[in-house]
Amino acid sequence: MTQSHDLQVTVEALVQQGKGILAADESGPTIAKRFTAIGVESTPENRRAYRSLLLAAPGLGEFVSGVILYEETLGQCAEDGEPLPALAARQGIVPGIKVDTGKGPLALAPGDEITHGLDGLAARLEDSVKLGARFAKWRAVYNVSDSLPSRAAVEANAESLARYAAICQTQGVVPIVEPEVLIDGDHSQARCAAVTQEVLLAVFGALHRHRVALEHMLLKPSMVVPGKAHAQRAGPGDVAEETLRVLRRTVPAAVPGIVFLSGGQSPAEATANLDALNRQGPQPWRLSFSYGRALQDPVLQAWRGQPAQVHAAQEALLKRARLNALASQGRYGA
């Protein structure tokens, strides 16, 4: 089997109609924050129990085509000893791996951030593939203000995303390219649109320079929304229209799928917005979800670390997954 064939098989498995991706790849500090909010200590055992609960939810594969895991989870096992990536695969869910190593300040660019993790990436991917990973994720973040992000931040993050994607493809791993324009701040929806357009143009320019096969990647963008502290909220119709305007201008039709992050939207908002996006008529790319918080917040609330609550927590996950699967076909509000 050629590498290109492997990439094609994985992409097709990920962009199946009526399914999306579960992002369960919170880093150590992030999962600790989520656990603290529900009074659970972040120990390896509690993280294992929680992620097992997610992956073992009965029938999850009906709505979810892929799951993004954190490195630790890739090596953990369910109660009965089955490795978690194998449990996902048995549910018909392709296991993936977050491979960036987090973000930090971009030197000499106050307020801007850059994502790390390119050094040794090929070797780490090789190890992850042995543990079952078939796709990967790398997240770049852009803070928004009147002057941010700087051109330097836009270019540097685009370059890193493209280098990551190229390395993934040489290892037979489908890259999910995630440029997240952050929702924090009081900027308008128009400002978010302008920044998102500039970011995506730079990202696709860099992907082209680095010879990344657009057919064998997925884009994971943020939606075009006003900042959280902006005076006006935008309804699903507005979000869909502005988001699609930017995507049509910037994302080549060769990209098979666009899977949105939820980025601080409530679970209900994220579902309504995805539904509205899919009601705007046929697009060149499949439009679906790759949600973290919008799928998991209700699960964490139901679970709270109590073994007796596992069933209720799984029901909460299945509910959000089912509603988002409907939204990925424009059938949620029907």
Ligand code: 13P
């Ligand atoms: P959210 O949906 O919570 O934004 O998480 C998605 C993700 O993978 C962030 O990197």
